[in-house]
Amino acid sequence: MRVGIVGAGLAGLAAARDLRAAGHQSFIFEKSSQVGGRVETVRAGGYAFDSGATSVAPRGLAIETVLLRELPQEDLVEVVKPIYVHRSLRVGQGDPERNLTARYVYRGGLDRLPILLAKGLDVRLGVAVEAIDGSNGAYRLSGETFDAVILTPPLPQSSTLLWTQGETRAFANAPYRSCLAVMLGFARELPPQHYHALVDAEQGHPMGWLSIETEKCPDRAPAGHTAFVMQFNGAYSKAHFDNGEPPLIDLALEYLDRLYGPGWDSPEVSAVRRWKYSQPEGLASFEAVNRGHSRLLVASDGLTGGRTEQAYEAGVRAARLLIAGG
Numbered sequence: 001m002r003v004g005i006v007g008a009g010l011a012g013l014a015a016a017r018d019l020r021a022a023g024h025q026s027f028i029f030e031k032s033s034q035v036g037g038r039v040e041t042v043r044a045g046g047y048a049f050d051s052g053a054t055s056v057a058p059r060g061l062a063i064e065t066v067l068l069r070e071l072p073q074e075d076l077v078e079v080v081k082p083i084y085v086h087r088s089l090r091v092g093q094g095d096p097e098r099n100l101t102a103r104y105v106y107r108g109g110l111d112r113l114p115i116l117l118a119k120g121l122d123v124r125l126g127v128a129v130e131a132i133d134g135s136n137g138a139y140r141l142s143g144e145t146f147d148a149v150i151l152t153p154p155l156p157q158s159s160t161l162l163w164t165q166g167e168t169r170a171f172a173n174a175p176y177r178s179c180l181a182v183m184l185g186f187a188r189e190l191p192p193q194h195y196h197a198l199v200d201a202e203q204g205h206p207m208g209w210l211s212i213e214t215e216k217c218p219d220r221a222p223a224g225h226t227a228f229v230m231q232f233n234g235a236y237s238k239a240h241f242d243n244g245e246p247p248l249i250d251l252a253l254e255y256l257d258r259l260y261g262p263g264w265d266s267p268e269v270s271a272v273r274r275w276k277y278s279q280p281e282g283l284a285s286f287e288a289v290n291r292g293h294s295r296l297l298v299a300s301d302g303l304t305g306g307r308t309e310q311a312y313e314a315g316v317r318a319a320r321l322l323i324a325g326g
């Protein structure tokens with residue numbers, strides 16, 4: 001079977017790996033210039049910021065074996081420090097149960113995961129699929145013919161692609177939230193903290209999440225430097241999505257000042273990453289969306305959950321459906 005996969009995020013890479021293991025051929029079309037999608041590392045001035053997903057928590061799903069056994073382990077690091085909470089920037093201990101979950105990153109950046117997953121796969125970078133032609137068993141994508149197709153972009157984007165083929169599916173309850181992320185690198189050391197990240201459990205404060213990248217993992221900044229990624233919550237990100245960079249960065253600096261005292265106003269590196277579709281707010285059912293014997297499948301985190309391990313699972317499930325169908 002020859003399968004065309006749209007998207008080289010974790011879902012697309014998982015599907016391609018499992019299809020290859022079952023002896024099928026797959027080709028991944030990825031519109032950007034790199035693999036990984038929402039698993040992305042931004043490097044600047046000696047800093048490495050995970051600007052999308054912060055870490056991977058395998059939770060016993062299919063990615064666990066791949067991460068902990070199949071892929072090279074040299075740069076894999078377990079995140080030791082827990083996640084704490086904040087209420088209006090007042091820091092408190094996190095949920096002890098949540099902190100029992102094992103979380104992993106790679107030393108140089110989490111983007112090492114998709115890079116390792118993509119090894120030996122046929123990935124066409126810089127190719128945006130605009131339309132799907134054909135019907136069950138014979139599809140054309142970007143000028144090539146396939147027996148089956150797997151769509152992995154966030155559901156609103158997969159939905160647009162399905163439209164080009166004349167299909168609609170049961171996605172109505174799967175909107176995605178936006179996320180503004182600010183990356184900041186400082187030529188000063190933050191005194192050691194008990195946590196690597198802060199979450200606003202109630203999501204009432206604009207700062208929904210703060211990752212101290214240099215507490216999360218070694219080698220994310222030169223010695224004596226500190227790297228942060230601050231994510232604004234869904235409501236704030238939606239309302240301010242098109243704001244310029246300076247007001248967002250100024251606000252992030254103000255929050256750091258309130259958390260860690262004065263002197264956090266002159267970052268060496270500062271940048272904003274805008275995620276229009278960051279994580280799904282509700283889920284559509286994988287079975288309802290991929291009903292019957294269709295060979296045009298959707299394998300998006302909007303069906304399995306907005307986390308890396310769940311996105312990977314979506315790809316695995318789509319590949320299994322095709323393999324079982326022969």
Ligand SMILES: Cc1cc2nc3c(=O)[nH]c(=O)nc-3n(C[C@H](O)[C@H](O)[C@H](O)COP(=O)(O)OP(=O)(O)OC[C@H]3O[C@@H](n4cnc5c(N)ncnc54)[C@H](O)[C@@H]3O)c2cc1C
Pocket residue numbers: 006007008009010011012029030031032035036037038039051052053054055056057127128129130152153154157179181231275277278279299300301305306307308309311312
């Ligand atoms: C800010 C943020 C923080 C997060 N934090 C965490 C976290 O801490 N832990 C965690 O587990 N998860 C987290 N997530 C969620 C996690 O990153 C995603 O659930 C997961 O990476 C989704 O993978 P995917 O393969 O389903 O989709 P994507 O990674 O979005 O991959 C889809 C790919 O399709 C490509 N594409 C889209 N349209 C086309 C087209 N027409 N033609 C060709 N290619 C196309 C895109 O460029 C993209 O590469 C976070 C996400 C964000 C944005």
